[in-house]
Amino acid sequence: MTIERFSTNSRMSRIVKHNGTVYLCGQVAKDRNGDIQTQVIGMLEKVDDLLQSVGTDRTHILSATIYLADMEHFNALNEIWDNWIPEGYAPARACVQAQMASPELLVEISVIAATDG
Template structure:
């Protein structure tokens, strides 16, 4: 049986859980662009995801699944313009995108991913 490695363990969640050759990430929210546009916040979140993937020896071509929560579905096209330029053609993950009230009203989106190592 494969070991389970939890990284960034907090009281309610872990930042990342690795089991076998699969990495399960917690949701990513904007860190440096809270006052920014949906485009800026999406770039911020995707840069964080890409950095985290690099740190564990993976990359965005190995994404298996993504869930995107938007605070306003009216920003769907704006977010997708950034997403479409970021993902690797032919290696896009399974994906869901929904509108939801997020933990901080300044967040335009949150993205959670699962990736292969």
């Protein structure tokens, strides 16, 4: 059994790859002080970059769990999400309200995606 870990420290790995599946650690916005739109866009850019780094992309996302600091941002999130996910490739998804690790964070995502190997 081969398990590959990328960008690993004592607490976590940014990516874990096993048996054709990649697991991303929770991704937050590039700009933690931006509004919800800025944070969602930056967060999804980071997801794209990480997926690309292991040879896959958003069309291979199997599951996404999204955490919002406040459900009042649900519609703004979905507006961006619906344009980001290619038509016909929507993953299984959950979206919940959660207390964030830092008060300026409005959104976080955890992604599981398929790869070719």
